[in-house]
Amino acid sequence: MPKEKQPKKQHLIHYANGPSLEEINGTIEVPKGRGFWKTLFMYSGPGALVAVGYMDPGNWSTSITGGQNFEYLLMSVILLSSLIAMLLQYMAAKLGIVSQMDLAQAIRARTSKTLGIVLWILTELAIMATDIAEVIGAAIALYLLFHIPLVYAVFITVFDVLLLLLLTKVGFRKIEAIVVCLILVILFVFIYEVALSEPDFGAMFKGLIPTGETFSSAHHVNGDTPLTGALGIIGATVMPHNLYLHSAISQTRKVDHNDQEDVARTVRFSTWDSNIQLSFAWVINSLLLVMGVAVFKTGAVKDPSFFGLFDALSNTSMLSNGILIAVAKSGILSILFAVALLASGQNSTITGTLTGQVIMEGFIHMKMPLWLRRLVTRLISVIPVLICVAMTSGESPIRQHEALNTLMNNSQVFLAFALPFSMLPLLMMTDNAKEMGDRFKNTLWVKVLGWISVLALTFLNMKGLPDNITSFFGDNPSAGQVSLAHTIAYVIIVAIVALLLWTMYDMFSSRNKMPQRFETTAEHYDESKKDKE
Numbered sequence: 001m002p003k004e005k006q007p008k009k010q011h012l013i014h015y016a017n018g019p020s021l022e023e024i025n026g027t028i029e030v031p032k033g034r035g036f037w038k039t040l041f042m043y044s045g046p047g048a049l050v051a052v053g054y055m056d057p058g059n060w061s062t063s064i065t066g067g068q069n070f071e072y073l074l075m076s077v078i079l080l081s082s083l084i085a086m087l088l089q090y091m092a093a094k095l096g097i098v099s100q101m102d103l104a105q106a107i108r109a110r111t112s113k114t115l116g117i118v119l120w121i122l123t124e125l126a127i128m129a130t131d132i133a134e135v136i137g138a139a140i141a142l143y144l145l146f147h148i149p150l151v152y153a154v155f156i157t158v159f160d161v162l163l164l165l166l167l168t169k170v171g172f173r174k175i176e177a178i179v180v181c182l183i184l185v186i187l188f189v190f191i192y193e194v195a196l197s198e199p200d201f202g203a204m205f206k207g208l209i210p211t212g213e214t215f216s217s218a219h220h221v222n223g224d225t226p227l228t229g230a231l232g233i234i235g236a237t238v239m240p241h242n243l244y245l246h247s248a249i250s251q252t253r254k255v256d257h258n259d260q261e262d263v264a265r266t267v268r269f270s271t272w273d274s275n276i277q278l279s280f281a282w283v284i285n286s287l288l289l290v291m292g293v294a295v296f297k298t299g300a301v302k303d304p305s306f307f308g309l310f311d312a313l314s315n316t317s318m319l320s321n322g323i324l325i326a327v328a329k330s331g332i333l334s335i336l337f338a339v340a341l342l343a344s345g346q347n348s349t350i351t352g353t354l355t356g357q358v359i360m361e362g363f364i365h366m367k368m369p370l371w372l373r374r375l376v377t378r379l380i381s382v383i384p385v386l387i388c389v390a391m392t393s394g395e396s397p398i399r400q401h402e403a404l405n406t407l408m409n410n411s412q413v414f415l416a417f418a419l420p421f422s423m424l425p426l427l428m429m430t431d432n433a434k435e436m437g438d439r440f441k442n443t444l445w446v447k448v449l450g451w452i453s454v455l456a457l458t459f460l461n462m463k464g465l466p467d468n469i470t471s472f473f474g475d476n477p478s479a480g481q482v483s484l485a486h487t488i489a490y491v492i493i494v495a496i497v498a499l500l501l502w503t504m505y506d507m508f509s510s511r512n513k514m515p516q517r518f519e520t521t522a523e524h525y526d527e528s529k530k531d532k533e
Contacts, residue, residue: 012368012369012372013366013367013368013372014366014367014368015365015366015367016361016365016366016367017361017365019100019251020096020101020102020105020247020248020251020358020361020362021102021248021249021251021252021354021357021358021361024172024249024252025251025252026251026252026253026254026255027172027252027254028042028172028173028252028253028254029254030042030043030253030254030266032262039265039269040269040272040273042253042269043253043266043269043270043272043273044176044180044273044276044277045172045173045176045177045179045180045252045273046093046176046246046249046250046252046270046273046274047089047270047273047274047275047276047277047278048176048179048180048183048273048277049175049176049179049245049249049350049351049354050089050242050245050246050249050274050277050278050351051183051274051277051278051280051281052179052183052344052347052348052350052351053130053239053241053242053245053348053351054082054085054237054239054242054278054281054282054285055183055186055281055284055285055344056130056133056134056137056344056345056347056348057133057134057136057137057138057306057341057344057345057348057408059233059236059237059285059288060137060288060306060341060344061236061305061306061405061408061409062229062232062233062235062236062409063078063233063236063285063286063288063289063292064288064289064291064292064309065224065229065232065292066229066230066232066233066289066292067288067289067290067291067292067293067294068292068293069221069224069229069292070219070221070226070229071203071207071293072200072203072204072206072207072289072290072293073207073211073213073214073226074207074214074226074229074230074233074289075204075207075208075286075289076207076208076209076210076211076214077210077214077229077230077233077234078233078237078282078285078286078289079208079282079286080210081233081234081237081238082237082278082279082281082282082285084238084453084457085237085238085242085278085281086274086275086278087446087449087450087453088238088243088423088426088450088453089242089243089246089274089278090271090274090275090446091426091427091430091442091446091450092242092243092244092246092247092250092426093246093247093250093267093270093271093274094250094267094270094271094430094436094440095247095426095429095430095436096246096247096248096249096250096251097250097251097255097263097266097267097270098263098267098436098437098440099429099435099436100251100257101247102244102247102248102251102358102362103243103244103247103248103362103422103425103426104120104123104244104247104358104359104361104362104363105361105362106247106362106425106429107119107362107363107425107503107507108362108363110425110429110506110507110510111503111506111507111510112506115502115503115506116363116364117363117364118499119363119421119503120359120360120363120364122417122418122421123240123241123244123359123363123418123421123422124356124359124360125414125417125418126239126240126241126414126415126417126418126419127241127352127355127356127359127377128377128380128381128414129411129414129415130239130241130348130352130411130415131348131352131377131378131381132381132384132385132407132408132411133348133408133411134157134345134348134349134352134381135154135157135378135381135382135385136306136385136404136407136408137306137341137342137344137345137408138153138157138160138341138342138345138346138349139153139154139156139157139385140153140305140306140307140341140404141306141338141339141341141342141345142156142157142342144306144307144310144334144338144341145335145338145339145342150389150400151386151389151390154382154385154386154389155382157345157378157382158375158378158379158382160346160349160374160378172252175350178350179347179350179351182343182344182346182347183277183280183284183347185339185340185343186284186340186343186344187280187283187284187287189336189337189339189340190284190287190288190291190340191287192336193291193295193313193333193336193337194287194290194291194294194295196295196323196324196327196333197290197291197294197295197323197324198294198323199290199293199294200293200294204286204290213226214226214230215227215230227464228464228467230460231460231461231463231464231467232409232464233285234457234460234461235415235461235464236415237285238419238457239415239419240415240418240419240421240422240423241351241352241355241359242355243422243423243426244355244358244359244362244422245351245354245355245358246274247358247426248354248355248358249354250266250270253266253270260437260439263440264439264440267440295313295324305401305402305404305405306341306401306405307397307401308398308401309337310334310337310338311334313328313333313334313337314328314331314333314334315328316328316329349374352374352377353370353373353374353377354370356373356374356377357370357373360373384407384411385404385407388403388404388407389404391403406471409471410468410471410472417492417496419457419458419461420454420457420458420461420496420500421499421500421503423453423454423457423458424454424458424500424503424504425503425507427442427447427450427451427454428504428507428508429507430442430450431447431450462493462496465489465492465493466485466486466489466490468489469485469486469488469489469492470482470485470486472485473485
């Protein structure tokens with residue numbers, strides 16, 4: 001008798017080149033023939049996970065500081081950033097649904113192995129930069145709520161991996177529901193606090209229309225100009241990892257790819273889901289800016305870090321009206337702020353880990369359990385935070401707070417490096433009829449708006465890079481340090497442009513080739529099936 005074949009032992013870290021997030025890919029059934037609202041409900045969820053990236057702790061500081069410095073002037077920047085985000089996320093979801101490949105897989109299939117590794121490293125750095133903001137936000141929230149020393153609070157954030165382990169057992173649909181609940185917590189906290197402040201609605205709506213002053217570099221307030229404030233908001237809003245994530249989780253719904261109507265329905269409802277959830281993110285970011293204007297007295301908050309904002313919400317001398325002062329005496333305003341900050345950090349934990357798995361599998365075909373992926377990334381991310389805390393431990397509390405705030409803001413510089421390398425390939429692939437088919441390739445208006453958005457964001461990120469690098473030298477850099485920072489920035493810009501040209505060349509060369517979805521063969525899947533049996 002032939003010897004029975006033993007199932008292959010699965011290693012903790014192993015090769016993977018199958019469908020994106022294979023464990024949840026196509027696992028959620030969407031019944032046909034239902035009404036619009038019931039169908040939308042079944043498709044709702046992935047948009048919420050994407051929207052989390054647009055309201056993480058990195059967004060909070062830029063929006064509130066923008067309100068403190070320039071009142072309602074930058075409301076239009078938040079609106080424009082959100083509209084660009086909706087356009088980019090629509091293309092990312094469409095790419096995943098139509099091509100059945102996430103953005104990382106699609107880029108890797110059209111570029112060389114060497115370039116794939118370079119782009120993977122670049123994207124990993126961007127994810128770790130985002131994770132630094134999450135570590136700082138969550139650690140500060142724990143400190144503010146439970147008075148846990150910062151060093152211990154930073155280590156505690158590592159254990160959110162246990163939360164992730166629990167969530168992987170409950171099913172993806174329940175994860176979506178938990179994320180939506182956390183978003184609603186953040187939304188209701190800020191609606192409550194802003195409603196008490198009685199903002200100037202006329203000035204708010206006026207601020208939604210951009211003017212020449214919106215991107216001015218002549219008007220200085222507290223060392224910032226409207227341009228630097230706008231660049232900070234844009235940089236914190238449109239982030240590369242959301243495009244990779246959306247292209248993967250848009251594939252969680254079961255789709256009959258032999259039926260173009262079913263594919264079109266999935267694209268349509270996924271777009272509705274994304275736009276609705278990103279509208280919530282826009283409201284939350286706008287509320288954060290309004291907090292900076294209406295909740296606090298103009299210029300009252302000298303410490304723009306989360307510590308300073310928490311203290312300001314319980315300091316009646318800094319608040320702008322009698323109702324706020326009366327409520328602040330109970331401490332509820334500051335407690336709610338810290339709760340919302342903690343909710344934001346936990347939301348980002350879920351999405352950051354999923355994105356990390358997507359880019360690792362897509363670019364280098366390596367897979368590890370989600371809990372291990374989270375543990376490795378978080379342990380790397382806490383190192384600069386612990387160094388920052390240790391280096392300022394002997395200094396005044398305000399200096400410690402400023403150092404953490406500066407670290408969080410400076411970590412976002414990596415997002416400016418990585419963003420063009422996700423946006424440009426996404427636009428090129430969704431513009432291509434051979435990739436998407438005549439029905440699903442970008443329409444003329446999407447193509448025009450897409451190129452304007454990609455070129456504008458890339459230009460603005462590069463334009464703000466010299467100032468971002470200069471900020472690493474502190475608040476009062478010397479002339480020599482400014483010169484060095486600008487030199488470094490220009491070298492980086494040249495390197496980014498060269499790498500972009502390389503990426504475009506590879507993708508342009510493969511434009512007429514229809515790449516395999518996966519390198520794995522039918523025999524591989526048959527063998528995997530036998531192993532499971």
